Amino acid sequence: MIKISQLRKSYNGRCVLNIEDFVFEPGGKYALIGANGSGKSTLLKILAGTLAADSGSIDCPSGLRERLGYMPQKPYIYDFSVLKNILIAFTHSQSDSAAALRALRRVGMEDFAAARGSRLSGGESQRVAFARMLVEPHPLLLLDEPTSAMDLNASDQVEQELLDYCSEQTTTLIFATHSLAQAQRVADTLLLMDHGLLAEYGSAAELIHHPQTQEARDFLRNWKVD
Amino acid sequence: MEVLQETINLLFGSNPELRQIIGVTLQMSVTSTLISVGIGIPLGTLIGMYQFRGKGVLMRIINTLMGLPPVVAGLLVFFLLSRSGPLGEYKLLYSVTAMVIAQVLLITPIATGLTASMISQRYPLLRETALGIGLPRRKQLLYTLYECRSSLFSVLFTGFGRAISEVGAAQIVGGNVQYKTRTMTTAIVLETNKGNFDMAIALGIVLLVIAFVIMCLGQYLKDKSERP
Numbered sequence: 166m167i168k169i170s171q172l173r174k175s176y177n178g179r180c181v182l183n184i185e186d187f188v189f190e191p192g193g194k195y196a197l198i199g200a201n202g203s204g205k206s207t208l209l210k211i212l213a214g215t216l217a218a219d220s221g222s223i224d225c226p227s228g229l230r231e232r233l234g235y236m237p238q239k240p241y242i243y244d245f246s247v248l249k250n251i252l253i254a255f256t257h258s259q260s261d262s263a264a265a266l267r268a269l270r271r272v273g274m275e276d277f278a279a280a281r282g283s284r285l286s287g288g289e290s291q292r293v294a295f296a297r298m299l300v301e302p303h304p305l306l307l308l309d310e311p312t313s314a315m316d317l318n319a320s321d322q323v324e325q326e327l328l329d330y331c332s333e334q335t336t337t338l339i340f341a342t343h344s345l346a347q348a349q350r351v352a353d354t355l356l357l358m359d360h361g362l363l364a365e366y367g368s369a370a371e372l373i374h375h376p377q378t379q380e381a382r383d384f385l386r387n388w389k390v391d
Numbered sequence: 392m393e394v395l396q397e398t399i400n401l402l403f404g405s406n407p408e409l410r411q412i413i414g415v416t417l418q419m420s421v422t423s424t425l426i427s428v429g430i431g432i433p434l435g436t437l438i439g440m441y442q443f444r445g446k447g448v449l450m451r452i453i454n455t456l457m458g459l460p461p462v463v464a465g466l467l468v469f470f471l472l473s474r475s476g477p478l479g480e481y482k483l484l485y486s487v488t489a490m491v492i493a494q495v496l497l498i499t500p501i502a503t504g505l506t507a508s509m510i511s512q513r514y515p516l517l518r519e520t521a522l523g524i525g526l527p528r529r530k531q532l533l534y535t536l537y538e539c540r541s542s543l544f545s546v547l548f549t550g551f552g553r554a555i556s557e558v559g560a561a562q563i564v565g566g567n568v569q570y571k572t573r574t575m576t577t578a579i580v581l582e583t584n585k586g587n588f589d590m591a592i593a594l595g596i597v598l599l600v601i602a603f604v605i606m607c608l609g610q611y612l613k614d615k616s617e618r619p
Contacts (some may be wrong), residue, residue: 185405210519213519235519236521241519243538244617254525256527257525301524307523
């Protein structure tokens with residue numbers, strides 16, 4: 166269980182995150198949705214430990230922080246081979262080329278194993294970065310718009326692998342997305358962020374079809390979701 | 392025409408004094424560049440990677456020192472090494488060592504400032520990814536330097552360019568002593584003062600040729616490091 170309380174973050178006096186309380190249950194799959202600048206990435210960065218909150222607390226089981234996996238919005242692929250980019254992610258277990266190649270196969274990138282990381286397109290980089298997440302068992306996975314640069318086929322493949330991984334590892338998943346359809350397919354709880362606040366949360370059916378707050382209704386006005 | 396003839400004679404002739412001058416120039420430039428980047432790159436990397444109180448002030452001081460006038464650096468080292476100075480007992484004034492010390496004073500802030508600025512730009516993105524996959528700090532540092540290797544070569548070239556072309560500090564602390572501390576640049580100044588312009592221009596061309604050859608070698612190594 167990860168419990169966040171009174172979490173606040175400001176940049177130059179502008180509040181970008183202000184969450185009173187929320188509990189992420191173990192094994193749950195949570196999608197952060199909301200407009201640009203609503204605080205989704207900031208929340209993920211604070212949870213990942215790459216950004217410090219101004220105040221508030223995050224209570225989580227000991228050792229979770231050391232073993233979480235985090236994929237930023239613009240994942241960096243190092244300028245060595247794609248295979249080596251995967252091998253460096255074995256931080257808790259012995260590097261294993263066969264396992265690295267299997268991870269690449271899971272995202273359709275096995276043919277790129279020898280290619281240089283710096284030569285990949287945005288979508289390919291995201292797939293490699295995602296494969297890097299798959300080689301270690303992470304109790305918590307934080308993904309910031311993991312498929313934003315991918316084509317539909319690659320995005321579907323990654324979504325499927327993500328669901329498989331989470332059920333295999335009983336991983337808690339928190340991801341940001343601009344695709345409500347993706348949020349519906351992958352997550353069991355949606356959190357709507359608005360101007361740094363957690364405006365509303367609930368299952369996809371509740372939040373999308375029966376929004377309770379004005380912020381949620383405003384956000385969903387332009388979306389057509391089945 | 393005379394300049395051309397003079398240049399060819401200098402380049403392909405067997406002038407022992409010129410060979411000695413080139414030797415001193417290279418010894419001074421290469422040594423001071425290596426010492427400066429040896430200090431400046433690690434220091435700049437640490438400054439670029441970490442946030443700490445006073446970082447802004449420190450960067451402003453380094454940026455100011457990047458524009459330190461060579462004669463001021465020369466004067467400072469001159470006072471340090473002169474007989475009545477704090478390091479006078481080592482009798483280093485008018486030696487190649489004194490010239491290297493002055494150049495290290497000039498080039499280290501350049502290497503530090505350029506490295507810090509380049510690492511500051513790239514490290515946030517690299518850090519996010521590195522923390523996301525749980526890379527230990529040592530590997531984060533290693534991979535950051537690897538990713539910045541091309542820019543680090545540029546730091547090396549900039550430092551060497553400054554060292555080989557510098558004249559003010561070398562003149563003050565080296566004294567332009569024949570067969571001892573005379574470098575290409577101080578020799579050019581001497582020949583110009585003597586009114587021997589053909590020789591001065593010819594020496595200038597030789598200096599450019601040497602710099603070009605060394606930069607080509609550096610560029611080759613840089614390109615090689617970027618190949619898989």
